[in-house]
Amino acid sequence: MSTGIELMQHALGINERNREPYRNYFLAGDGHADNSQWQELVTEGLATSRPSPDFCGGGVLYHVTDKGKALAISALPEPKKKTRYEEYLDADSCLSFSEWLLGYRIPEVEYNRQGECRMYRCSYDAAYGYPRRDVEGEWCKTKKAAKVSYKAALRQGVKDGRAH
Known part of the structure; x- marks a missing residue:
């Protein structure tokens, strides 16, 4: 079972390298192991819940509130330093890696x-x-x-x- 913070981070699609949420939902089917944890988040005002759409086949759809979003983002660890290869990929320089690396x-x-x-x-x-x-x-x-x-x-x- 995941912690409430991890569930909210997963629902928002964030992690230490991607700190900008790109989604906000978590679908939990009937009897899902994380339903109780989500219900606690709803009680604390960190998430909302509603029945899932019919095409999903039942369950509950959870959304993280603004308060929960702020908490989930603040709980992220500091991003690790990029590797030289990741810096090269971000540079988009049209050079080979060895040319970029060696200069x-x-x-x-x-x-x-x-x-x-x-x-x-x-x-x-x-x-x-x-x-x-x-x-x-x-x-x-x-x-x-x-x-x-x-x-x-x-x-x-x-x-x-x-x-x-």
């Missing part, structure tokens, strides 16, 4: 018809809204060599003030 853009690899590859990194031009390459390595025979070339281009770009 830099990850290079991409492209291949040509001769079997060579190179690494490059794009940034988005604010004026025109399209990607442009701000760092680009040389075409190389191996991915390892392409990475060395990319890192050299990145260092040079930082020196010249073109990349960061």
